[in-house]
Amino acid sequence: MFFRPSRIMVSIMSTPENVASHAAVRMEDVAKRAGVALGTVSNVLNQPQKVSQKTIDKVVLAIDELGFVPNRAARALAAGTSNTIGMVIADLSNSFFVDMARGAERLASESGINVVLANTDMRRSKQAANLNLFRQERMAGILLAPLPGADPTLLTSNATPLVFLNDAAIVGACTVSVDNEHGGYLAASHLLGLGRRRLLFAGDPDQAVPIADRYRGVERAVAEVAGATLELARTPEVQAENGRELGIELTQRASVDRPDGIVASADLLALGLVQIFGADPSIRIPEDIAITGYDNNRAAWDSLIPITTIDQPGEQIGAVAAELLLDEIRFPETHRHVHSVLQPSLVVRASTRRP
Amino acid sequence: MFFRPSRIMVSIMSTPENVASHAAVRMEDVAKRAGVALGTVSNVLNQPQKVSQKTIDKVVLAIDELGFVPNRAARALAAGTSNTIGMVIADLSNSFFVDMARGAERLASESGINVVLANTDMRRSKQAANLNLFRQERMAGILLAPLPGADPTLLTSNATPLVFLNDAAIVGACTVSVDNEHGGYLAASHLLGLGRRRLLFAGDPDQAVPIADRYRGVERAVAEVAGATLELARTPEVQAENGRELGIELTQRASVDRPDGIVASADLLALGLVQIFGADPSIRIPEDIAITGYDNNRAAWDSLIPITTIDQPGEQIGAVAAELLLDEIRFPETHRHVHSVLQPSLVVRASTRRP
DNA sequence: ATGATGAATTGAAGCGCTCCAAATAGTTGC
């Protein structure tokens, strides 16, 4: 009943392993084998500088012979602390978050700290469960890339050090986020610098805080240039499909009423626009309409006309967050919470400027 | 020196938390507070059916008042086993693997088991390190989506139950993989069923075992249909760029020499082809050339002409693997290793058949 | 009431490791 084979399945049975279960090799066994005290084995593993080379060799040999694998549960219990940190990620399907994980991992490993991940999968209940799990595991610290609009109270009140990624709206903890307003400003300034004056922003600022921030940046850039205008085209979502719908709408306008520069609030949205305009011989990209995306997705790369975009420094976010967390772990008394805001950068491709 | 702020950073200092560090709430404290014995608290947590409702209430109240968080390290040590399983993933940037993680998680959570992830990031050394970490943590079991061509010896020899995902070439452990040969067969049969007779396979079978398998499936399908021919176009990689290069090459052929059906060994490759053919008014998709991809990536969805593709059952792989692992964990003596092979499925879109 | 029976609770023995005071071995200077 429990083991229900999947519908279609070729099964080849093999005999169960009859290896002697070495489930029971403990440090004590190693000590005995090496002819030293238990504490010495522990020292070889954790403070080798306190042990003579001769003894180290004996112990290492015994460890190999016995296939000893230290028990971290016991270690964590005795030492009162683990050397792995847990990272709770809102959505692993989003490469932005995976980049953060990579950055955090890289930095942590420089200090010999491991990082394990838990996927929230966009579900609030899983976020809480994962957070709990890591706290119960007595992880040295937690990195949290929260769901948008998550309850800060629930998350902050605890003894385990915790830093927030991609969310600046938390007090009482370190946060690392990226300046979306500046990203919008960068994209718009780029278009304006190319001589575009009739800009259009695609996306709904009321739909998400980051998009609202981007929109504000665009507004600011436009306000700085005399004669520049800005139109807002709200889209229900930011998928390629929405971009195509908007694109079709724009192709039906008289060309003088069309924008000559579009800031899309996401790469997929930009992709949809490029697909439609690219298929219309009367519209040239970037001569007639220049388009920028946002996020530096694969989609932007893989478009027939590669899309200019705003790159979010995911790895850097992860690394800075790990750095802050390690500081809090190591120096709990002197640690001060920091709100770090990183800057996105413009990646110019063919959708705004001919190569 | 340690805390090196990133180049650009706005910092807002806040006072360190002066919350009473409740780092020290133990089960014993809860017991005292509730006026019961230590063991009773443990029972409330693990065997509530053995405890009277009145006592449960008292204990739960005390837990809340004290903010007690059970220590899993101690639990794992005392119980000799954890209830979380570790999953080591070759490449989290690949959504196929993320799907597997999601499937494993879903199934495990049905049994109250947690899943934590570690990203190998395509590096062999990290794969070994992560595996070690999980074994040291005494995870209940390990799910491994290994790097291609990984050393089976290193991986198998251990006491912790371990099942391999997306890799059938391992003996002495359960494996769950997908039938690439059948996938290739499906794609080719689809095209042949649409009346196509001059097929072309895009991709290099010598580059990876799965691609070779897919190619064999295509060959088999072609062999079954009289008059059908198959051409092999080797591409150095399977990116959109390679698809475009091949596409350009094909547009330069006389139309009678062109294939009327293309099986691309990956979606991005198909995307590149569709981009080129779509921009050439003399070639209609799918009338002149029908194209299939492989993997069911976002890229296939988001293409201007959505691409027919082969969907790999990532979630199912994860779920079946978790199921096998749980069986091995629960019934170590009766467990038999199983090699489960799942079937991919065809997803028809506009690149082969007009909607 | 009384003993019997089962349910609820208790309390202590570990789980495997780290940490540290104490004991021992090894060195150096005179």
Added chain:
DNA sequence: GCAACTATTTGGAGCGCTTCAATTCATCAT
């Protein structure tokens, strides 16, 4: 050769929790 140190090694006391035999409580038939 001996005191004075320093470098190693030792062994035992926990870390916080699960387990389980033993004990106490509650019920019920007699």
